[in-house]
Structure formats: structure tokens, C-alpha cells
Amino acid sequence: MFKSAASVERLANRLARLPGIGRKSAARLAFHILKLSKDEAFELADTIREVKEKVGFCSTCFNISETDPCDTCSDPKRQHNVICVVEETSDAAAIDKAEGFSGLFHVLGGRLSPLDGIGPDDLKIKELLDRVKGGRVEELIIATNPNVEGEATAIYLSKLLKPMGLKVTRIARGLPVGSDLEFADSVTLTRALEGRQEL
Amino acid sequence: MFKSAASVERLANRLARLPGIGRKSAARLAFHILKLSKDEAFELADTIREVKEKVGFCSTCFNISETDPCDTCSDPKRQHNVICVVEETSDAAAIDKAEGFSGLFHVLGGRLSPLDGIGPDDLKIKELLDRVKGGRVEELIIATNPNVEGEATAIYLSKLLKPMGLKVTRIARGLPVGSDLEFADSVTLTRALEGRQEL
Numbered sequence: 001m002f003k004s005a006a007s008v009e010r011l012a013n014r015l016a017r018l019p020g021i022g023r024k025s026a027a028r029l030a031f032h033i034l035k036l037s038k039d040e041a042f043e044l045a046d047t048i049r050e051v052k053e054k055v056g057f058c059s060t061c062f063n064i065s066e067t068d069p070c071d072t073c074s075d076p077k078r079q080h081n082v083i084c085v086v087e088e089t090s091d092a093a094a095i096d097k098a099e100g101f102s103g104l105f106h107v108l109g110g111r112l113s114p115l116d117g118i119g120p121d122d123l124k125i126k127e128l129l130d131r132v133k134g135g136r137v138e139e140l141i142i143a144t145n146p147n148v149e150g151e152a153t154a155i156y157l158s159k160l161l162k163p164m165g166l167k168v169t170r171i172a173r174g175l176p177v178g179s180d181l182e183f184a185d186s187v188t189l190t191r192a193l194e195g196r197q198e199l
Numbered sequence: 200m201f202k203s204a205a206s207v208e209r210l211a212n213r214l215a216r217l218p219g220i221g222r223k224s225a226a227r228l229a230f231h232i233l234k235l236s237k238d239e240a241f242e243l244a245d246t247i248r249e250v251k252e253k254v255g256f257c258s259t260c261f262n263i264s265e266t267d268p269c270d271t272c273s274d275p276k277r278q279h280n281v282i283c284v285v286e287e288t289s290d291a292a293a294i295d296k297a298e299g300f301s302g303l304f305h306v307l308g309g310r311l312s313p314l315d316g317i318g319p320d321d322l323k324i325k326e327l328l329d330r331v332k333g334g335r336v337e338e339l340i341i342a343t344n345p346n347v348e349g350e351a352t353a354i355y356l357s358k359l360l361k362p363m364g365l366k367v368t369r370i371a372r373g374l375p376v377g378s379d380l381e382f383a384d385s386v387t388l389t390r391a392l393e394g395r396q397e398l
Contacts, residue, residue, distance in 0.1 A: 005254045005263045011246045019231050025219060030250070031289055032218050034263060038251050045247040047210045051233055052240040055204045064204045064233060090230055 008034060060131070062107040062124045064089045072096075072104060079103040081138040085128065085157065087111050087145060095143060103141070106131065111144055111153040120156065128157075132164055139167040146173045146191075207233060259330070261306040261323045263288045271295075271303060278302040280337040284327065284356065286310050286344060294342060302340070305330065310343055310352040319355065327356075331363055338366040345372045345390075 008030050016026035033041055057063070058070035065071070072078060082103030086092045092105040108123040131137065142157055144150035158168045174192035175184055184192070207229050215225035232240055256262070257269035264270070271277060281302030285291045291304040307322040330336065341356055343349035357367045373391035374383055383391075 005250075005265050007246065007249045007253050007265065008263060011250050014243050014246050018228055020224060020227070027289065027292070028219065029217055031287075033247055034250055034254055036251070041247055041251040044213045045244040047206065047213050048232055048240055048244040048247070050206045051204075051210050051229070052235070052237050054206050055233055064207060066204050066206065088230075090226065093226070 061105045062109060062127065063092050063105055077102075081136055082141065083128075083131065083137055083139075084141045084143050086143050087150065087153070091143065091145070101141075103139075108144070108153070111149045112156055113149045123153075125157070125160070129160065129164075132161060132166060137166055139169060141169050141171060143171045146171075260304045261308060261326065262291050262304055276301075280335055281340065282327075282330065282336055282338075283340045283342050285342050286349065286352070290342065290344070300340075302338075307343070307352070310348045311355055312348045322352075324356070324359070328359070328363075331360065331365060336365055338368060340368050340370060342370045345370075 011033065012023075012026045012030040014026075015021055015029050016023050018026075021029065033044070036044075054066045055064050056066070056068065058065040058068055058073055060069045060073045063070055063072065067074075079102050082101075083106050084092070084095060084101060084103055085106045085108060086095065087108055087110060089107055092107055095101055095105075106124065106128050108125065108128070110118055110123055112118060112120065112123070132140065140157075140161055142154045144153045144157075154170055158170070161168050172195050173188065174195050175181065175188060181189075210232065211222075211225045211229040214220055214228050215222050217225075220228065232243070235243075253265045254263050255265070255267065257264040257267055257272055259268045259272045262269055262271065266273075278301050281300075282305050283291070283294060283300060283302055284305045284307060285294065286307055286309060288306055291306055294300055294304075305323065305327050307324065307327070309317055309322055311317060311319065311322070331339070339356075339360055341353045343352045343356075353369055357369070360367050371394050372387065373394050374380065374387060380388075
């Protein structure tokens with residue numbers, strides 16, 4: 001596209017490989033980066049390098065971290081007897097942002113998906129069992145996604161963990177706050193009715 | 200959002216400053232970059248640096264280029280007596296990609312927009328006049344965008360250039376190929392009728 005500047009073309013090609021960025025957005029972004037000040041552009045480049053150089057995984061919860069154990073796992077102010085099990089780092093981040101949870105996390109690194117060839121051994125399930133066996137954990141909140149694969153993962157985990165004598169819970173599925181009952185799908189409504197609570 | 204990894208947070212913040220990328224996309228991109236192999240991530244970082252280090256502007260046509268004059272301006276196979284005037288580099292790239300033009304370009308670097316405080320002195324108009332005065336140019340195709348500001352820029356340029364005795368043309372505005380007459384807006388239809396050509 002930018003015949004006269006091969007490096008801009010190259011940048012656009014690289015950007016187009018990122019998720020959700022098509023050929024046209026990539027060209028627009030490349031062009032924007034070209035217009036940035038040298039400092040700003042270099043800062044962006046350096047932060048990309050930095051992320052790959054500094055960030056690893058916490059060996060306890062498998063969340064991304066610059067330290068091991070991560071800040072969450074080593075924070076004495078958090079409840080160390082409650083673990084929230086999520087699929088990905090971004091899920092942990094979302095829960096952490098919402099108020100109401102001050103326990104620890106366990107990032108599985110995906111969900112069970114036989115069609116994609118992802119079985120229990122591909123997730124950090126063994127590591128979760130080891131954590132639970134450590135004995136300090138009292139409640140395990142399963143917060144995998146409320147879709148087919150997330151539910152299957154939740155059921156698999158609960159079958160594995162309940163016999164170990166700890167409380168295993170699942171985050172509630174129901175109507176999202178601010179939504180319209182009229183437009184909710186029937187599966188969500190069924191879940192919302194099932195999960196009804198006394199006022 | 201990624202409390203445990205400050206550099207990921209920083210990267211997400213930088214990415215969120217790019218056009219068309221909101222907070223959530225930025226977080227998703229940052230997370231994707233984290234998952235890339237070290238080589239791929241470093242390649243992306245290096246290409247961003249390279250673009251800023253290598254790419255400048257052609258002092259003749261003001262298109263982006265790694266050389267001065269750019270490949271287009273110094274290509275003897277192109278028609279050096281026809282200049283296509285565009286607002287931005289990306290416009291020149293779009294025209295170059297479409298077939299049917301083998302002349303040179305002139306990138307104005309924007310369009311006249313009094314509301315944004317952009318006047319003739321902020322664009323490469325003086326430089327265009329100097330190029331035309333050079334004497335080799337026979338036709339000037341004004342390809343600014345077909346919106347209010349682009350049209351105003353086109354009219355301004357034609358008033359300035361016509362007295363210099365060269366052919367000044369404007370790219371056709373009409374129905375886009377593959378579109379539906381029924382859904383075309385009335386201004387476009389008016390233009391399409393005005394610009395009708397004998398078969």
C-alpha cells in the first residue's frame with residue numbers, strides 16, 4: 001500500500017496480524033504511528049519489548065506477573081482461604097476491577113474444549129488440586145465463562161473438588177444489570193429463575 | 200486493569216491512545232502481545248522504531264518516503280506532466296492501488312478547515328504552486344475528499360491554479376460501483392446526474 005516507504009508497509013502487515021485489526025485499520029494505525037512524535041513512538045516500541053522481557057507467570061496462581069509470587073498471592077490483606085478460578089488473566093482482571101472479591105485467583109489458561117483438543121492436562125488443573133491440598137483453602141469460586149465450554153469446565157472442576165471437602169461455588173448467571181427482561185434470551189431467563197433468591 | 204503486571208497496564212494505556220482502539224481492545228491487544236513469541240513481539244517493536252527512524256517526507260510531493268525524492272517522483276516511467284493532488288498519504292496510496300493513474304502525487308497534508316483553524320498556509324499549497332511554476336505540469340487532478348472541506352479545498356485550489364494556464368480537473372463524484380441506486384443519498388445522486396457521460 002505504501003510503496004514509497006517499505007517500513008510503513010511492513011508495520012501495517014505486522015499490525016494486521018493482531019486480533020481485531022484488519023488490513024485497513026492496520027494501514028491507518030501504521031500511518032498514525034508515523035505521525036506520532038519520535039518519543040511517543042519509541043515509548044510504544046519499548047513498552048512492547050518491556051512486556052515480553054519483564055512479564056512472566058506467577059507459579060502459584062498462573063496469572064501474569066512481573067514478580068513470583070505475584071502481588072495478589074503475596075498480599076497479606078487478601079483472603080487466602082478463597083480462590084476464584086478463571087479461564088484467563090483478563091477474566092481475573094475483570095473480577096478484580098469489580099468490587100466484592102478480595103480472595104486469590106487461579107488462572108486455568110483456557111477451558112476444556114474437546115473439539116479444540118484441549119483436555120484437563122492442558123489447563124492448570126493439577127496445580128489447582130495441589131493448591132487445594134495445601135489445606136488453607138475453604139471456598140473455591142468457579143468463574144469460568146457462562147458458555148457451553150465454561151460450564152463444562154465448571155462441572156468437571158466441581159466433580160473433582162467437592163470430594164476434597166471444600167465449598168465449591170459457581171458465580172451467578174442471570175440478567176445483566178441494566179438489561180431488559182423483554183430482550184433476554186430464554187436460557188439466561190431460565191438461569192435467572194433457577195438462581196432466584198429470597199428478598 | 201492488570202495490577203500484577205504494571206508493564207502490561209502501561210502497554211494497554213499506550214495502545215488505547217491509538218485511533219479506533221478503546222480501553223477494552225487495548226487490553227485485549229496488550230494481552231495478545233504478551234502471548235506472542237518473543238521474536239514476534241520484538242519484531243513489532245523494532246518495526247515501530249524503524250518507521251520513525253527511516254521514514255521521512257519527499258521534498259517534492261510531500262508523500263512519506265524512505266528516500267528523497269521518493270520512488271514515485273524519481274520514476275521515469277510515470278507521467279511527470281500529470282499531478283494528482285490529495286489530502287493525505289493514505290489517499291495517494293489508495294489511488295496508486297487502483298489502476299488508471301500513472302502520474303505523480305502532491306500530498307497537501309490536510310484540507311482547508313477554518314473551523315479547525317487550518318488555512319492555506321498550513322497545507323503544502325505554496326509548494327504545489329512552485330511545482331506547477333516549474334512548467335512541466337500539464338494537468339492537475341484534484342482528488343481531495345468528496346465532503347464539504349474537501350470540496351472547499353478543491354475550489355480554492357482550482358481558483359488559484361486555473362489562471363496559470365493548466366488543465367485542472369476534479370475526480371468524479373457519483374454512485375460507487377456495486378452500490379444500490381435506491382439507497383444512494385440525494386447529494387450523491389445529484390452529482391452522479393451532473394457528471395453523466397455519453398455512452
